[in-house]
Amino acid sequence: MFAGRYLWWNMIAAMGYVFFAIYFYYVSWLAIRVSGCAAVAGNCGALETQLNAVVRPYGMVACGIIVLAVAVMRVRFLRMSPLWGLALFVWFGASAQFFFNFGDLWFARVPVAEIVKNAPIEACFLGALVFFLCFPVELYKKSPEGGLRVMYFIAGFTASYSFSFTIANSPLLLNYVKLITRSEETVQLVGQVQAQMRDLLALGHPGLVPMVVVLALFVGSLCYLLWARKQPGGAAVAAAA
Numbered sequence: 001m002f003a004g005r006y007l008w009w010n011m012i013a014a015m016g017y018v019f020f021a022i023y024f025y026y027v028s029w030l031a032i033r034v035s036g037c038a039a040v041a042g043n044c045g046a047l048e049t050q051l052n053a054v055v056r057p058y059g060m061v062a063c064g065i066i067v068l069a070v071a072v073m074r075v076r077f078l079r080m081s082p083l084w085g086l087a088l089f090v091w092f093g094a095s096a097q098f099f100f101n102f103g104d105l106w107f108a109r110v111p112v113a114e115i116v117k118n119a120p121i122e123a124c125f126l127g128a129l130v131f132f133l134c135f136p137v138e139l140y141k142k143s144p145e146g147g148l149r150v151m152y153f154i155a156g157f158t159a160s161y162s163f164s165f166t167i168a169n170s171p172l173l174l175n176y177v178k179l180i181t182r183s184e185e186t187v188q189l190v191g192q193v194q195a196q197m198r199d200l201l202a203l204g205h206p207g208l209v210p211m212v213v214v215l216a217l218f219v220g221s222l223c224y225l226l227w228a229r230k231q232p233g234g235a236a237v238a239a240a241a
Helices: 003-034 044-077 083-107 112-117 121-133 146-168 173-181 184-202 209-229 235-240
Strands: none
Touching (some): 003 083, 003 121, 044 083, 083 112, 121 209, 146 184, 146 209
């Protein structure tokens, strides 16, 4: 998928998400009253509730599926490693609850700065990669060398660290394993591996400190790739940097 088409689909998904997350309440309320249904005794109240409880979340899910699907298609078009697709799925899953709750927090008059502050760090990784893929990087020279190759490695390594950290700290992982395998022994084994991963990836600093550092490296490497690739000579400029 070319960058222009990818950008267009993401814009459609973003506008659709804002509509369903925030404005769908107003549209459903207006539709019920303009149609005259509200003046008739019956199930109009239940219909409005059902619209907001069923159509609205399914609309947000559809927008998320569009973002995820076109990102995977873009990664495949650019012949990037399939691990980037895995990273997208992990980041998307870890951020889903935040995006589902955004509209409710908005109507609760929670300041936008406070909402963004409480966003999962995986949403930042997801946003950074989606933003990077919007640029026409397929037009630049291939076979990165020197500093550009190092930045490719840093971007891939930090992405791998990020989704591994998310999996190691996910409280839902064991529930999914139990649902799929229905085996307590497997759940215990996965729990032990998860604990070992958590200790290993914490690097002696409990909490999100390692992830914040990794996020800075990830964003910095992507920014460098965009900057170096748009210079005359592309890879030659990066190699000299």
